[in-house]
Amino acid sequence: MINSNQALFRYLNVRGAFQPQVLPNQQALTFISKETGIPQVWKWDATTTQIQQYSDLPDRVLSVHHSPSGKQTIVGIDEHGNEKQQLYILHENSLNAQELVVSKEHFHQFGGWSPDESKIAFTSNRRHPGYFDIFIIDLETKTEEVVYQVDGNCTPIAWTKDGEQLILSMPDTNIDQSYYILNLKKKELHKLFEGSALARYQSLQQSKNGEGGFLLTDLDQNTLGIHQFTFKGSSELQQLLLIDKWDIEEIKLSPDSSLLAFTINEGGFSRLGIYDVTKQTHHFIENVPNGVVDSLTWLNDNELCFGLKSPILPGDIWKFSLEESQIERITFIGEAKDVxxxxxxxxxxxxxxxxxxxxxxxxxxxxxxxxxxxxxxxxxxxxxxxxxxxxxxxxxxxxxxxxxxxxxxxxxxxxxxxxxxxxxxxxxxxxxxxxxxxxxxxxxxxxxxxxxxxxxxxxxxxxxxxxxxxxxxxxxxxxxxxxxxxxxxxxxxxxxxxxxxxxxxxxxxxxxxxxxxxxxxxxxxxxxxxxxxxxxxxxxxxxxxxxxxxxxxxxxxxxxxxxxxxxxxxxxxxxxxxxxxxxxxxxxxxxxxxx
CATH class of the missing domain: 3.40.50.1820 (Alpha/Beta hydrolase fold, catalytic domain)
Known part of the structure; x- marks a missing residue:
């Protein structure tokens, strides 16, 4: 039995590694950790297995968004916990972040990189405390443009592959939302899956050809399942995988669009699986420690990385090799050998x-x-x-x-x-x-x-x-x-x-x-x-x-x-x-x- 404040400090001071994201074209990934006392971005290099600090910002990092080439990164931070996220830009191999989207009295949500990396989208409530309008900023000129006004809440998901449209999520209730497509040239908005009943939609993944993709929804179901969709033509969803009783809570499409990694929430524990898009079959990955898996990210077509936490694992990054059917822990930040x-x-x-x-x-x-x-x-x-x-x-x-x-x-x-x-x-x-x-x-x-x-x-x-x-x-x-x-x-x-x-x-x-x-x-x-x-x-x-x-x-x-x-x-x-x-x-x- 431990009784001292020093022992409690050791429990509270345990670090962890969270939210891994692959750095494109680098065989590396970033993650968030409190190694310096507040959440900052760190980098793990697959070729050297070394870890180094990737951001040094004055307050906690809330979000990280790498550009398609991996040469630039948008980082969101707030001030003293107020959740009013401001956006900074990091350039490759530089700890020094530059202000990009800053209006400290307002909230900002990142909305994706344009395919050519010249612009990013974001939403902000600058016009009205409860209205989140959609902005685009040109990264070279730093010119901002309001491309659509939304009299309500709105979260951008991504640009479409052709760079001509934005995918948006707008809440309908406390748990339900709808997806919309905003045509940036015509400034027109239309709803995906028009006429559908209230439902949860999440974890949208665009296929490599840009014609559609995959998402999770519980439309007309009790639990979330994997569905396929197209942007043009039929708005109907094709159900691919539904698990009786439990939600599938995250999916991640492999770089070649052939596989979907997915997690199932089984009563508070995660189960990790792979769905073969071509064969329409799935299997589960064995020997994953009992706990919670999140932030799925593909290092390449053969290697899947993810965050894992459990009651006895405060949080670290793991890697699974499909060819070798082998799971490996690649960070050990959550270790606390004294307690x-x-x-x-x-x-x-x-x-x-x-x-x-x-x-x-x-x-x-x-x-x-x-x-x-x-x-x-x-x-x-x-x-x-x-x-x-x-x-x-x-x-x-x-x-x-x-x-x-x-x-x-x-x-x-x-x-x-x-x-x-x-x-x-x-x-x-x-x-x-x-x-x-x-x-x-x-x-x-x-x-x-x-x-x-x-x-x-x-x-x-x-x-x-x-x-x-x-x-x-x-x-x-x-x-x-x-x-x-x-x-x-x-x-x-x-x-x-x-x-x-x-x-x-x-x-x-x-x-x-x-x-x-x-x-x-x-x-x-x-x-x-x-x-x-x-x-x-x-x-x-x-x-x-x-x-x-x-x-x-x-x-x-x-x-x-x-x-x-x-x-x-x-x-x-x-x-x-x-x-x-x-x-x-x-x-x-x-x-x-x-x-």
Missing amino acids: QHLWQQPELCTFSSFDGLEVPYFLYGKTDNAQPLVVYVHGGPEHQIRAEYNPVIQYLAANGFAVAAPNVRGSMGYGRTYVKLDDVRKRMDSVADLKWLAEDLVKTHGADPKRIGIMGRSYGGFMVLAALTHYADIWAAGVDIVGISHFKSFLENTGSWRRKLREFEYGSLKDDVDFFEEIAPLNHTDKIKVPLLIFHGRNDTRVPVSEAEQLATDLKEQGKQVELFIFEDEGHQTEKIENHIKMNTQIVQFMQEFL
């Missing part, structure tokens, strides 16, 4: 909730001998707890706590039906899942009913507050990180670009204020019986810091035990290691004291 022997693999369990719904959860540590228990609730709400390294969960488990991390109704990864089970006025059904989880852990795993704590981030913070106010007798302590205390004030104060989409999930200011008032934790603070710890970032553009301030003020006026920490240099995420240490040291000490 990794203490990390635990969780048990994947389920419990039956109040209405008979089977709800999955990961269980860390042992719950015998009436062990104290922490329930860890994810955000989103459409996110999913995955089989990934979490330093706080691992530290708590190593120090005598059991930790249960559930995917309550409304979580992604289990199909459309499951993710819609908590929409709008069904919101409190997911909170009830937490009550039934706690009772099941006492009954089936021997948890001490008097020593159950709960913690969560973002929407998970709301779940913590809702659980403490609506099922007050179950919990012994709570931790709310960037959480929502009242949906009405949250929707009024969040960015207007997010409000419309969040209303599909939570309900609207027009129709559901009575329900917001009914369930708001802020309206039921008199029911909170246990100590509460609150954290928030001053620069949070998703959940405004006012959500934390109004809650803490109310509880203090009642004489309740509450403590609020505000990080002046963070946003919705907590990125800086010193803030991680401060926050999680407080959380661990808090749980040790009250559980």
